[in-house]
Amino acid sequence: MEIDALDLVLEEELKDAISSTFVAKREQNEVYTIITTPSELSAPKKEELMFYRLALTLKETKKYDERLADKILSDLWWTELNWRAGDGKTLQSIKKGADNIFKEAKDIPRHIRQLKNYPDEIKALKKKYLQNKDIVLLNNIFEEYAFLHELRKETQMKTSFSLYLIFEEISKRFGISVNGLEVYSPDELILLLEKDRKISDEEIARRLQCSTLFINNNKVLFKLGEDAIKLKTFEQSKESDVLRDFSGLPASLGKAVGKVKIALSAADALKKIKKGDILVTGMTMPDFVPVMKKAAAIITNEGGATCHAAIISREFNIPCIVGTKIATKVLKDGMLVEVNANHGVVKIVKNL
Known part of the structure; x- marks a missing residue:
């Protein structure tokens, strides 16, 4: 099954179903965002919940929950990988992550409750808008579809990791x-x-x-x-120098103004992105998540309603526009842009 091709078809079907039911454009975009948001936690959110639980145990008992740390390693070792493999998690890095939460988080139990309640809150929001059989059907499809996207991403990262193990062996044998x-x-x-x-x-x-x-x-x-x-x-x-704005798919609603930082890899993003910057990239991967949390908004060339950037930005409440096709060509580091994710429009406020 070609997931990306189906994205385009499903998005248009959902837009038609929503526009025939809801009149106001702002409401249509809101409904679209809610319906395409999975009601189950993504891998980064599951990881966050487990890390906070590990930090809470550390706070209460002054000891690490070794079983929980082992489970994080077993289930989510791959979430920091990318197309060029990466190192994956270790028990040491997991405990260090729990240490950081223990030292910096203000209210760990409250954050755990918020994460645990998130699926029910999304389901309650969806219930409000499931007003006809077409939207109900498409909502069910998107729920399954989001799972497939997550599974595909996990499989890709694990496969890439395995491939690089083979490359390392070939490298040793052939110099x-x-x-x-x-x-x-x-x-x-x-x-x-x-x-x-x-x-x-x-x-x-x-x-x-x-x-x-x-x-x-x-x-x-x-x-x-x-x-x-x-x-x-x-x-x-060939992209026009006089282009002042362009559009994409609203993936997570909201507005933001900030400086553009183009990052085509997570390593690049970690070096460049500061809190409040606008992250511009081709597409995001699991290893982008720590940087995505810092961004005031996210713009991608690729992706649809259930792509990685769309799902993660909704969960973290970050304005996001995906599928622009030209963002990394048109925008340059340091440009000041306005991201209106309510309407899917990026406006260049100040050029270089």
């Missing part, structure tokens, strides 16, 4: 860096493993410098090195 192996094609990897046929160091360096896959008139073109840089620069320059 090629993991970074170098990343730019091998599947066919080239097979030739390496079966016949010890390596790509030259010069070719690896060229691919690492810049690689593009360009589709034009149903023809697929690969450009590498300087040629790839020229093509990338040309494509980015």
Whole structure:
């Protein structure tokens, strides 16, 4: 099943059902956001709840609940991974996380109650708007769909982690860096493993410098090195310099004004994002969550109503617009923008 393709169809079906039932545009957007919000906790919220419980036990008994720490490691070791694997959680990092909550959180029991009550609160909000059979049906589909999105993300992260374990072993056996192996094609990897046929160091360096896959008139073109840089620069320059605003899908309602920080990886985001910045990225992954909490708003190129950025931003009450297609091309670091997630519009307030 192609989840992303179904996103587009379901979103349009839901918009039609809502617009035929509710008149006010503001109410339509609110209903859309509520219906597409899962009534079960996402992995980051489950993790947060377990960490707060671990911190509460530490506060009350002055000891770690070893069984709970082991469960966090067993169930959620993968939530800090990304497409390039990452290290995953350890018992040491879990206990350090509980320590930080213990030292910094003001009311741990209250926060635990809020997290536990969240699913019932969402269900109560949904009940208010489930006014016809079409919306009820689509709500049920979105509930199942959100689960599939979460499962897919978990599977992707675990698979990526396993793949990099294989890359590390290949690296040891053939004396090629993991970074170098990343730019091998599947066919080239097979030739390496079966016949010890390596790509030259010069070719690896060229691919690492810049690689593009360009589709034009149903023809697929690969450009590498300087040629790839020229093509990338040309494509980015095609976006209008006079563009003052653009739109996407309202994923989590609200408004915010702040400075743009473009981050195409969580590592990049951790270095750049400060509290109150506008996080602009292609798409978010589980390892983005700590940074997402700092952002005043989130804008992505990709995604739909049940994508990672949409689900997490709703849970943390952060204005979010997804599926803009052009955000990382049009916006630049330091720009001042207004994010109106009630209407899905990003406005450039001050250019560089």
